[in-house]
Amino acid sequence: QVQLVESGGTVVQPGRSLRLSCAASGFTFSSYAMHWVRQAPGMGLEWVAMISFDGSNKYYADSVKGRFTISRDISKSTLFLQMNSLRGEDTAVYFCARDVVINNNDALDIWGRGTRVTVSS
Amino acid sequence: DIQMTQSPPSLSASVGDRVTITCRASQPISTFLNWYQHKPGKAPKLLIYAVSILESGVPSRFSGSGSGSEFTLTISSLQPEDFASYYCQQTYSTTWTFGQGTKVEIK
Numbered sequence: 001q002v003q004l005v006e007s008g009g010t011v012v013q014p015g016r017s018l019r020l021s022c023a024a025s026g027f028t029f030s031s032y033a034m035h036w037v038r039q040a041p042g043m044g045l046e047w048v049a050m051i052s053f054d055g056s057n058k059y060y061a062d063s064v065k066g067r068f069t070i071s072r073d074i075s076k077s078t079l080f081l082q083m084n085s086l087r088g089e090d091t092a093v094y095f096c097a098r099d100v101v102i103n104n105n106d107a108l109d110i111w112g113r114g115t116r117v118t119v120s121s
Numbered sequence: 122d123i124q125m126t127q128s129p130p131s132l133s134a135s136v137g138d139r140v141t142i143t144c145r146a147s148q149p150i151s152t153f154l155n156w157y158q159h160k161p162g163k164a165p166k167l168l169i170y171a172v173s174i175l176e177s178g179v180p181s182r183f184s185g186s187g188s189g190s191e192f193t194l195t196i197s198s199l200q201p202e203d204f205a206s207y208y209c210q211q212t213y214s215t216t217w218t219f220g221q222g223t224k225v226e227i228k
């Protein structure tokens with residue numbers, strides 16, 4: 001079935017780096033833009049980054065621009081989020097999600113269950 | 122960036138109640154407005170896209186309306202499985218934003 005499974009979350013010290021992965025299955029990964037969304041403890045959803053279906057366009061929230069990089073490996077149907085210079089405020093559950101275009105509108109129709117990142121010394 | 126303001130931040134309601142959540146964008150966003158439901162420990166779920174179109178499988182008690190910069194999510198008769206957090210989201214700009222969320226709790 002259509003599925004997204006995140007991995008890579010762990011406890012990491014401030015200033016260090018971490019790479020998250022999102023394995024896609026059950027659909028043609030190369031046909032869809034993909035996103036990362038996060039939820040800090042006790043807070044709401046925050047959109048983090050987006051990559052177009054072919055990887056040619058990438059967009060980032062101001063809070064992560066210059067520190068995080070989104071990428072994808074079509075051959076492995078996997079989405080990545082490289083997170084550098086991590087800060088305490090990056091502590092969150094990170095979700096990957098599929099972007100579907102319906103009636104000329106984008107929406108996130110398939111989500112993973114998330115992977116937890118804790119930034120702490 | 123486009124700011125999305127939801128109200129109320131939380132509400133208490135009973136099974137069978139009609140519930141309305143409002144979302145205001147800091148500028149007009151045409152029909153680029155979606156609603157999601159999120160329960161703790163689960164993946165968020167798309168409820169409504171393009172302001173008012175129900176995602177497949179979503180019960181008809183959910184509806185969306187609005188235009189320009191003011192939007193509403195309505196649950197016509199709250200069911201036990203509807204107790205969750207709800208988020209609006211704009212996809213008008215290249216950088217998307219969510220509202221702060223509305224937590225619907227049992228009265």
